[in-house]
Amino acid sequence: MTSHSEPKAKNPMVKITADGKVIEAPKGGNLLKALLDNGVSVPHYCYHPGLSVAGCCRMCFVEVEGQPRPLISCNATVTENMVVKTQTETVKNIQKWNLAFHLINHPLDCPICDQAGECGLQNYYMQFGKYESRMEEEKVKKRKVIPIGDHVMLDTERCILCSRCVRFFDEVPKTSEMAIFNRGDRSEIGTYEDKALNNNYTLNSVDICPVGALTSRDFRFKRRVWFLKDIPSICPGCSTGCNVTISQDPIEKRTYRMRPRFNEEVNGYWMCDYGRMRYKHTHRESRISTPLIKKAATLIPTEWDETKHELFTIFKTPASQISVLITPQYTSEDITHIYDFFTKTIGTQNIFHCADSHLASDSTVTDELLFRRDKNPNSQGLLKISAHYKLQEQNLSLFQQKLKSDPWTILFIFGPHDLEAYPEFLSWFKENNSLKTKIYIGTQVKHQIPLFDLLLPTLTFIETEGTFVNFKGLSQKLSRGVKLIPEAKPICEILC
Amino acid sequence: MTPTPKIVFQNLHIPNIKKLAVYREHGGYTAAQKVLKETKPEDIITLVKNSGLRGRGGAGFGTGMKWSFVPKDAPLKYLLCNADEGEPGTFKDRILMEQIPHSTLEGMIIACYAIQCPRAYIYVRGEYTESIEALEAAIQECTKNNFLGKNIFGTPFSLDIHVFKGAGAYICGEETGLVTSMEGAKGQPKVKPPFPAISGFNKKPTVINNVETLAVLPWIILNGADNYKKIGTEKSPGTKLFCLSGPVKNPGTYELPLGFPLKDLIYDIGGGLTGNLKLKAVIPGGLSAPVLTAEETMTMTMDFESLAKVGSMLGSGGVIVIANDQCMVDLLSVITYFYKHESCGQCTPCREGTGWMKKVVDSILHQRGRAEDIPLLQDISTNMMGGRTICALSDAAAMPVKSFVTKFKQEFEYHIKNKRCHL
Amino acid sequence: MLIKRPPSYHKLFFFRGMLLGMTVTLKHFILNLLRIRKIPTIQYPEKKRERSARFKGKHILTKKLDGSIRCTSCLLCQTACPARCIKITPSEHPDPKVEKFPISFQIDLLRCVMCGYCEEACPVDAIRMGQEYEWADYSESSFIMDKEYLSNRPALQGGVISKVNS
Structure with missing residues (x-):
């Protein structure tokens, strides 16, 4: 996925010495990458492992024995028995002064900058700078608060002109929408005539921006980053299964953003904007917050104990009258539990899945980067598990046929968390049929309608631990975050 | 004062030297013909290396050395002639291009043959309209007479030279800045390595030489490396164009051997300062060179080593005289x-x-x-x-x-x- | 064993000891009554002690010169607060020069431990601990101070201007 072809396994590993520590690195590879991979901290702004080398921030200076003067490690290659020093007085002085140069025209509006807390300038200042500013002159004023596109807010004054965003749009989505205009200390990043960024990968520029020049409009002013806790997870937006980090506030019990997590096999360093917005359906206001039962054509909140009674009576009906429909938005563990419960405990074989076998393994991307047509995260997992129970043939079209013909009275629906995947989901059940009781297990408040007889709130991908299987058949683990709805229960507790 | 040998300025005052015929009458293109017909490319590189010719653009890097870095087996290479004379206080390339454009072209033919490149560009700064006109006319004449184009002088060597107009940014005089500017991008330098000799213009091996450096080549070919070495100092052989400016009586461009005393340049050739002004300081090599005080000026000789010794540099040879009425x-x-x-x-x-x-x-x-x-x-x-x-x-x-x-x-x-x- | 007791008429003279003790009280009583020396006691509700400038009383939100609230809603006070009594909701300001401002700012006085960390943390002198300390009330909800109250309550007499006005 990386546009920048880094010499990999082909290159033999050689030993280099960094600050007295012997480390192994691929010969001919990038020196800075080798140092960072081995835990040697070298400050840097413009270097990003997923992009080409620009060498313009001038922060990553190191001293290499045999070289007359310090050199930037991002543009140096690893050679055998190289001796690298990152902590010499010369290097420290360069870092300190470069940081001073970076900061003289920086507006220092940290109080209102969303990047504060994860800002490269702040971090390196605390690490390497810590000096009194000698800049007494007027700072260069540039333009602020320019929305470029639906997701990105630009502040040219905070920019340190590392050109990461410019190179990102040049090299990854290849749209070349951003550029550095003007020159010298009048240089500004931006889009031509402030045109909106128009591609599905714009928010990556916010992630790679080391300062607050590009901030997310979605996350803007929502929460300071130090309140957030990061949870490694998998994006539920499509069958690619991009590795993500979810940021939640454990005290407020709210999810604030999703950002890509490096995985060379799946998504590299990037993810799409569509996927990033998938956390929104986990918000409290879009969730079913309590079990609901239909009484006299309206839904009324009820207690879990009462629903247990209700379910107990439902399970007493003959097994052949019970049917189940599963959407591929649950973890493999949950799906296994559903199959296991209904085949073994209840004894029904009427378990249908909504996964499209063609779409699920479709490896073509719609935007030539990451996004795939199947908007379900676990179609492959669902297909595999259904095959295990020899029910893989029972797909959605068969379900719709049988719904009209078969004398089912009970239907369990494991509804989608993300409505984008099945926009016509509700219409499947609106037709007249023999069903008497429709039990909906899901999360989305939009489905909280009297079409269903019993609604049971369950957990979204953020709140559960489990596995998603992506289009390639790669199983990836989700970690459990904070439970956002106190009343919601995991599938294994509902079906027991 | 002994008359100084003229190398790049030897034909300067001949009328109509811009014309190919006049240039040929005065021995023009004999060096190029000799080289193309008789000499192997490697031998030229060795010859130039032996002559000790150093780049005249400012950095003073060995020209022969620069050429030898170019990979021999690369199918496409470029020679770029750096005529983006942006250094304040420098106006030497302009005279060369306006007055004797053919000497630059001849030098380019020799250089291109030495590194075996079929295409060359002259990056002229956009303000030099006269230079551009002169060069374009000269190229046209040469192409008409098969001095440029396919199979030059009947040899298998072909060469096309194009003039590229810069937009006047100082930074485009820097090698990689020039390359990015020619590639159509924003003119700004690129990180090195890779050096242009390995991956330059259009990611192909590229040699970038100053106008003056190229204009010297015909003389070296005709007179040999040893004769060239006799001029100037041991480590800085040859002559250099010095651009004298500031409050002196005779400002202008002068060709002088390297190692020439700075005092003589200002007081003899330049005729001293105008009026009752006294010398306060001299910037010896274009604006970027560290300034010399009046005392330092008196003992200074103009060559790469002596200037480096006092922490200044020869640079592009733009001598800016500063008088005592200047703050x-x-x-x-x-x-x-x-x-x-x-x-x-x-x-x-x-x-x-x-x-x-x-x-x-x-x-x-x-x-x-x-x-x-x-x-x-x-x-x-x-x-x-x-x-x-x-x-x-x-x-x-x-x-x-x-x-x-x-x-x-x-x-x-x-x-x-x-x-x-x-x- | 026979214990020899003093004669019973001695009991009549216990007043002597009592009066002896009372002279101390009497001395103070007279001295205070005649205001011969300074009394540290203050007649509290009528008279109030002067507080030091560092006194940590009820919070104040300062204002800019134009009268709008100084707070940029950086949430540093909320971060520093050990009692978690501050709740700020930042929002986008229509003026791009301001960018961020608190659309709501609440302090729960019942939770507040009057540590003054918020004042210390504030980069723009937007929050201060004031001088007021009498805030008895009847309901818990009245102890949650909102933005308007914090910056414009009558006791502030039109509000306080921040020292940081750029």
């Missing part, structure tokens, strides 16, 4: 403005440092100076120098500041203390 703070303000304006804005120390220095110098000039400003200027300039940026513009911007503040400290102190100029 150094005011002058430095102009200099810092130039570099602030011309910094490409890529590397942080240069982008921010040039602007910062300009502001500090201006505050001293406009009676807002503080005592801390002098050490501050020294610190900023020190920390912008020594390979801290991609290209040498940062060093070029810092060196004048550092030398001015060090050598003319009393003027800066006077400004800060008395809130006015000493003049």
Whole structure:
């Protein structure tokens, strides 16, 4: 996925010495990458492992024995028995002064900058700078608060002109929408005539921006980053299964953003904007917050104990009258539990899945980067598990046929968390049929309608631990975050 | 004073030397023909290496050495002639191109043959309209007479030369800046390595030589490396074009052997300072070169080594004379403005440092100076120098500041203390 | 064993000891009554002690010169608060020069431990601990101070201007 072809396994590993520590690195590879991979901290702004080398921030200076003067490690290659020093007085002085140069025209509006807390300038200042500013002159004023596109807010004054965003749009989505205009200390990043960024990968520029020049409009002013806790997870937006980090506030019990997590096999360093917005359906206001039962054509909140009674009576009906429909938005563990419960405990074989076998393994991307047509995260997992129970043939079209013909009275629906995947989901059940009781297990408040007889709130991908299987058949683990709805229960507790 | 040998200026005063026929009458293109018909490319590189010819653009890198870095087996290579003469105080290439464009073209044919490249460009700065016209006319004439184009002089060697007009950015005179500008991108230097000799214009091996360097080549071919070495000093052989400017009686471009005393250049050739002015300082090699005081000037000889010894440099050979009626703070303000304006804005120390220095110098000039400003200027300039940026513009911007503040400290102190100029 | 007791008429003279003790009280009583020396006691509700400038009383939100609230809603006070009594909701300001401002700012006085960390953390002198300390009330909800109350309550007499006005 990386546009920048880094010499990999082909290159033999050689030993280099960094600050007295012997480390192994691929010969001919990038020196800075080798140092960072081995835990040697070298400050840097413009270097990003997923992009080409620009060498313009001038922060990553190191001293290499045999070289007359310090050199930037991002543009140096690893050679055998190289001796690298990152902590010499010369290097420290360069870092300190470069940081001073970076900061003289920086507006220092940290109080209102969303990047504060994860800002490269702040971090390196605390690490390497810590000096009194000698800049007494007027700072260069540039333009602020320019929305470029639906997701990105630009502040040219905070920019340190590392050109990461410019190179990102040049090299990854290849749209070349951003550029550095003007020159010298009048240089500004931006889009031509402030045109909106128009591609599905714009928010990556916010992630790679080391300062607050590009901030997310979605996350803007929502929460300071130090309140957030990061949870490694998998994006539920499509069958690619991009590795993500979810940021939640454990005290407020709210999810604030999703950002890509490096995985060379799946998504590299990037993810799409569509996927990033998938956390929104986990918000409290879009969730079913309590079990609901239909009484006299309206839904009324009820207690879990009462629903247990209700379910107990439902399970007493003959097994052949019970049917189940599963959407591929649950973890493999949950799906296994559903199959296991209904085949073994209840004894029904009427378990249908909504996964499209063609779409699920479709490896073509719609935007030539990451996004795939199947908007379900676990179609492959669902297909595999259904095959295990020899029910893989029972797909959605068969379900719709049988719904009209078969004398089912009970239907369990494991509804989608993300409505984008099945926009016509509700219409499947609106037709007249023999069903008497429709039990909906899901999360989305939009489905909280009297079409269903019993609604049971369950957990979204953020709140559960489990596995998603992506289009390639790669199983990836989700970690459990904070439970956002106190009343919601995991599938294994509902079906027991 | 002994008459100095003329190499690039040998035909300068012949009328109509711009015309191919006149140029040929005076021995033009014999060197190119000789080379193409009789010499192997490697032998030319060896010859130029032996002559000790150093680049005349400013850095003074060995020309033969530069050529030898080009991979021999590359299918496509380029020669770029750097005629983006942006260094303030320098106007030598312009004279060469306007007056004797054919000498540059002949030098390019020789250089292209030496590195075996089929295509060359002359990057002329856009303001030099006369140079562009002269070069284009000369190229046209040459192409008509099969001096350029396919199978030059009936040999299997082919060469096309094109003129490329720059848009007037100082930074495009830097090798990689010139390359990016020619590629159609924003003219700004690229990180090295890879050096242009390996991956330059269009990612192909590229040699970039100054106009003057190329114009010397025919003479070296005809007269041999040993004769060339006899001129000038041991480590800096040959002649150099010096552009004398400032309040002197005879400003202009002079061809002199390297190692020529600076005092003689100013007082004999330049005819001394105008009026009753006294010499205060000299910038010996274009604006970027650290300034010399009047005392240093008296003993200085103009070659790469002697100037390097006192911490200055020969650079492009633009000798700027500063008289005692000039306020150094005011002058430095102009200099810092130039570099602030011309910094490409890529590397942080240069982008921010040039602007910062300009502001500090201006505050001293406009009676807002503080005592801390002098050490501050020294610190900023020190920390912008020594390979801290991609290209040498940062060093070029810092060196004048550092030398001015060090050598003319009393003027800066006077400004800060008395809130006015000493003049 | 026979214990020899003093004669019973001695009991009549216990007043002597009592009066002896009372002279101390009497001395103070007379001295205070005649205001011969300074009394540290203050007649509290009528008279109030002067507080030091560092006194940590009820919070104040300062204002800019134009009268709008100084707070940029950086949430540093909320971060520093050990009692978690501050709740700020930042929002986008229509003026792009301001960018961020608190659309709501609440302090729960019942939770507040009057540590003054918020004041210390504030980069723009937007929150201060004031001088008021009498805030008895009847309901818990009245102890949650909102933005308007914090910046414009009558006791502030039109509000306090921040020292940081850029």
